[in-house]
Amino acid sequence: MADQTTNPIAFVAEGTIPPSPPPANQTGIVKWLRENLFSGVTNTILTLLSLILIYVLLKNTLPWIMNGVWNANSLAECREILAGKTGACFAVLTERWPQLIYGFKYPDEAYWRPNLAFVLMLVALAPVLFFDLPRKLLVFTALYPFIAFWLIWGGSILVPLVALVGFIAAGAVFQKLGRNSFAAGFFGAIVVALIVWNIGGALIPEDANEGAMLTAVPSRDLGGFMLNMMLGLTCVSLSVPLGIALALGRQSSMPLIKWVCVIFIEFIRGVPLITLLFVASVMLAYFFPPDSTVDLFLRVVIMITMFSAAYIAEVIRGGLAALPRGQYEAADSLGLDYPQAMRLIILPQALKISIPGIVNVAVGLFKDTTLVSVISMFDLVGMIRGPILASTEWNGVYWELLGFAALLFFVVCYGISQYSQWLERRLATDHR
Amino acid sequence: MSTMTDPPKADFRLSMLINDTRYRSLTFQVIAAIAIALSIWYLGNNLIQNLRAAGLNISYTFLGDPSGYDINQRLIEYDSQSSHGRAAVVGILNTLLVAFLACITATVFGVIAGVLRLSNNWLVSKLMAVYVEIFRNIPVLIWIIIIFTIMTAVLPGPRAFRGDNPTSSMLFDLFAFTNRGVYIPGPHFSSGFFSAAFLNWLLVIAVLIGSWFASREVEKRATLQQEQTGQRPKTGLVKLGVWLVPVALLMVLMGLTWDVPELKGFNFSGGIKIGGPLIALWFALSIYTGAFIAENVRAGIQAISKGQTEAAAALGLRPGRIMNLVILPQALRVIIPPLISQYLNITKNSSLAIAVGYADITATLGGITLNQTGRAIECVLLLMLFYLTASLLISMAMNVYNASVKLKER
Numbered sequence: 001m002a003d004q005t006t007n008p009i010a011f012v013a014e015g016t017i018p019p020s021p022p023p024a025n026q027t028g029i030v031k032w033l034r035e036n037l038f039s040g041v042t043n044t045i046l047t048l049l050s051l052i053l054i055y056v057l058l059k060n061t062l063p064w065i066m067n068g069v070w071n072a073n074s075l076a077e078c079r080e081i082l083a084g085k086t087g088a089c090f091a092v093l094t095e096r097w098p099q100l101i102y103g104f105k106y107p108d109e110a111y112w113r114p115n116l117a118f119v120l121m122l123v124a125l126a127p128v129l130f131f132d133l134p135r136k137l138l139v140f141t142a143l144y145p146f147i148a149f150w151l152i153w154g155g156s157i158l159v160p161l162v163a164l165v166g167f168i169a170a171g172a173v174f175q176k177l178g179r180n181s182f183a184a185g186f187f188g189a190i191v192v193a194l195i196v197w198n199i200g201g202a203l204i205p206e207d208a209n210e211g212a213m214l215t216a217v218p219s220r221d222l223g224g225f226m227l228n229m230m231l232g233l234t235c236v237s238l239s240v241p242l243g244i245a246l247a248l249g250r251q252s253s254m255p256l257i258k259w260v261c262v263i264f265i266e267f268i269r270g271v272p273l274i275t276l277l278f279v280a281s282v283m284l285a286y287f288f289p290p291d292s293t294v295d296l297f298l299r300v301v302i303m304i305t306m307f308s309a310a311y312i313a314e315v316i317r318g319g320l321a322a323l324p325r326g327q328y329e330a331a332d333s334l335g336l337d338y339p340q341a342m343r344l345i346i347l348p349q350a351l352k353i354s355i356p357g358i359v360n361v362a363v364g365l366f367k368d369t370t371l372v373s374v375i376s377m378f379d380l381v382g383m384i385r386g387p388i389l390a391s392t393e394w395n396g397v398y399w400e401l402l403g404f405a406a407l408l409f410f411v412v413c414y415g416i417s418q419y420s421q422w423l424e425r426r427l428a429t430d431h432r
Numbered sequence: 433m434s435t436m437t438d439p440p441k442a443d444f445r446l447s448m449l450i451n452d453t454r455y456r457s458l459t460f461q462v463i464a465a466i467a468i469a470l471s472i473w474y475l476g477n478n479l480i481q482n483l484r485a486a487g488l489n490i491s492y493t494f495l496g497d498p499s500g501y502d503i504n505q506r507l508i509e510y511d512s513q514s515s516h517g518r519a520a521v522v523g524i525l526n527t528l529l530v531a532f533l534a535c536i537t538a539t540v541f542g543v544i545a546g547v548l549r550l551s552n553n554w555l556v557s558k559l560m561a562v563y564v565e566i567f568r569n570i571p572v573l574i575w576i577i578i579i580f581t582i583m584t585a586v587l588p589g590p591r592a593f594r595g596d597n598p599t600s601s602m603l604f605d606l607f608a609f610t611n612r613g614v615y616i617p618g619p620h621f622s623s624g625f626f627s628a629a630f631l632n633w634l635l636v637i638a639v640l641i642g643s644w645f646a647s648r649e650v651e652k653r654a655t656l657q658q659e660q661t662g663q664r665p666k667t668g669l670v671k672l673g674v675w676l677v678p679v680a681l682l683m684v685l686m687g688l689t690w691d692v693p694e695l696k697g698f699n700f701s702g703g704i705k706i707g708g709p710l711i712a713l714w715f716a717l718s719i720y721t722g723a724f725i726a727e728n729v730r731a732g733i734q735a736i737s738k739g740q741t742e743a744a745a746a747l748g749l750r751p752g753r754i755m756n757l758v759i760l761p762q763a764l765r766v767i768i769p770p771l772i773s774q775y776l777n778i779t780k781n782s783s784l785a786i787a788v789g790y791a792d793i794t795a796t797l798g799g800i801t802l803n804q805t806g807r808a809i810e811c812v813l814l815l816m817l818f819y820l821t822a823s824l825l826i827s828m829a830m831n832v833y834n835a836s837v838k839l840k841e842r
Contacts (some may be wrong), residue, residue, distance in 0.1 A: 036554035043553045050555045256461040260468065270823035271816045272780035278798055278815070282808035286482045287475045367571035374787055381573060398581045406570045406578070413569035 064088050064399075074393035092397045093404055096388050100404070103223015103378050104387050110154065110215065114226050117151040120144060121233070129419065152230070155216035162200030166193040182339035219297035223378035225408060231379075232366040235304040239365075240358065242305065243312030244351075248342065250317055261313070268310035273368050276303040281375040300372055308365045315357030319350035352427055359420035363413045370409075380405050492814075494805045495520070501800050503791040505707045516801045523796035524818060530713050530792065531779040537718035538778060539771070542725025549730050560726065567723035572781055575720050580712035580788040587611045590699050608693050608700050614711060615693035618704040622687035632686060639678050646674045709790035713782065721778050725771060732767035733759060765837045772830040776823055783819070793818055 067087025178185025373382030
């Protein structure tokens with residue numbers, strides 16, 4: 001004991017040693033690189049291959065984009081300015097901008113009309129897409145189709161006005177009769193709307209389009225990206241109600257209704273859109289009354305709407321099938337009749353489940369509107385392949401034009417799919 | 433006191449047709465039937481009147497008339513004297529050819545991209561995400577046109593291969609990429625057992641199927657031996673032999689030679705020519721659909737719970753075997769149904785061939801034949817019938833598969 005006290009202890013730790021930083025290769029960017037890019041032989045090879053790929057892509061495209069010429073009147077002039085350097089000739093975009101966006105026949109002095117319609121479209125879509133906005137804005141959304149029709153096609157304001165009055169009358173009748181019986185309200189509304197439209201149509205003078213505030217533009221003069229947007233928006237908004245009806249019809253207990261819906265859906269889903277567009281361009285005219293001329297735009301809208309309605313119906317059917325049986329039984333036990341049960345209990349839930357699917361169909365449909373170029377409508381792709389590439393000034397400017405078209409579609413479609421993901425998170429009320 | 437009463441046995445009143453659930457569905461169906469019949473009558477009447485006004489009738493005899501146009505890309509004998517019907521058959525075969533090729537390559541692209549998107553490698557997974565997003569969000573028609581433009585505007589013409597100092601040269605002296613199409617060496621039997629070339633190829637396929645059965649037999653024996661002795665014999669070499677030897681022998685016996693494309697005059701001759709439109713369509717459909725398949729594959733793999741991977745790792749399996757033996761067999765059940773509907777999409781999207789002039793059924797029957805004969809209704813109906821049959825067959829295959837892999841539950 002004694003000598004222990006005499007021998008001084010060589011070392012006593014008097015406090016905790018401060019923690020030393022982790023080794024350099026275990027922290028920060030080095031660790032991240034090691035773990036994520038170079039964690040093994042295969043991974044290293046993959047990383048190097050990716051880097052080479054990115055390098056090659058950038059090396060070939062960057063100078064091309066950077067040297068781009070934005071002001072020239074023809075490809076030859078572009079090449080002169082570039083003087084042998086590689087570079088894009090974006091001048092085609094600035095020079096042919098109106099053609100790319102509005103088509104080559106839309107009157108120059110009327111470009112403000114589609115522009116205004118586009119801005120108003122954003123306003124009209126806002127309350128549909130973001131439901132935190134005041135509900136009163138939906139009134140404008142309901143008015144928008146008539147305003148947009150008048151702005152884009154021009155002509156007499158009486159035409160959209162009569163259509164609007166017909167819808168208002170139908171709505172009023174539905175409110176009145178529909179309280180007691182959905183069917184009575186529904187069919188009453190259709191009859192009233194038809195009556196109003198027929199009377200109104202007779203009242204509109206033949207020469208209403210002459211001297212109208214906005215000059216009338218025939219449908220065949222529409223073109224460019226505007227046509228894609230119009231087809232996409234019209235067909236999606238028309239096909240959602242039709243798709244709901246088809247999905248409900250397919251679930252119906254009435255065999256006749258059910259089989260009509262099944263055959264319609266399976267038939268449309270079994271054929272490519274191109275064949276349906278052929279129907280619109282060469283065959284549908286045979287089914288309209290003789291002497292009537294239904295313009296190509298309307299025929300195409302009819303066929304594309306039927307096409308996307310069939311796909312949307314299948315998406316909604318999935319949503320309906322995903323609802324537990326108890327929801328239907330609960331609605332029945334509350335004494336709700338079929339329209340009430342559907343409107344108040346089933347559809348709100350089923351549609352919520354189907355939103356991602358419906359957005360997928362909408363994106364697909366928007367991309368498919370480029371197919372109308374095959375039946376010689378001059379949408380964006382049609383304009384590029386037709387009038388612009390065939391012109392002597394711009395013959396050979398492929399990449400700038402196709403890249404521009406690709407970029408436009410990418411921005412819109414990617415935007416829509418991002419919105420759908422946001423909406424899905426927003427609507428997720430369960431705890432997953 | 434309440435008394436039980438029988439339900440009222442009221443006489444049938446007209447209002448019961450709409451208010452009584454027993455009769456209501458009947459009423460509605462009768463109304464629907466009348467509405468459908470009326471609209472069919474209306475449309476049919478319009479059709480008949482319009483046809484009479486145009487002096488047309490519905491008849492399919494035009495299918496037997498000489499077509500008068502040529503088709504470059506064809507799998508069977510055809511010339512401008514052949515009938516419109518034969519042109520349609522050429523078109524059908526071309527549709528099936530491009531759909532078949534695109535299905536295979538799209539699956540390859542899709543599986544690679546889908547698996548790599550889940551890779552631990554940050555760069556690779558981001559790169560694959562970019563690929564998927566770019567290709568999914570741009571219309572396939574634009575992709576077809578872009579690749580077709582590469583084929584026709586970027587690749588050199590055959591003239592560039594000529595002269596003493598050619599600006600372009602053939603790859604390995606075997607493949608020629610020109611703006612008129614890609615030329616590859618074609619296999620050719622100099623002493624085939626049959627005079628018709630396709631019978632010889634059938635023989636080759638038959639031998640390959642035989643090899644498949646034989647190699648399965650080898651596997652079975654190996655498993656049997658493993659169960660008895662606990663040792664699994666090495667079967668790799670034996671299987672390789674079973675696959676290669678019979679085919680190689682057959683090839684030698686039939687005198688396989690390669691017909692290499694050569695520059696003759698102003699164009700290449702010999703070998704197999706794959707036209708630019710076919711390549712554009714094939715490749716565009718593959719990369720476009722590949723992006724969708726990649727998402728299906730990713731979703732399928734992610735649907736398998738992480739516990740499966742961990743359990744397999746706990747058993748001591750290596751990552752490759754975990755994927756092959758544990759994850760993929762389960763993921764396939766999730767992946768295959770959407771995969772088959774992607775195949776359906778490829779078949780339907782192949783109708784875009786008309787945009788680049790590939791002679792598929794839409795371009796022959798729905799394009800040139802329709803324009804030459806003016807038989808719009810007949811042509812479009814036949815076209816729809818073909819696609820409808822194809823899609824019904826594919827969905828039937830899907831249903832059979834779904835039934836076979838369904839989880840056997842109580």
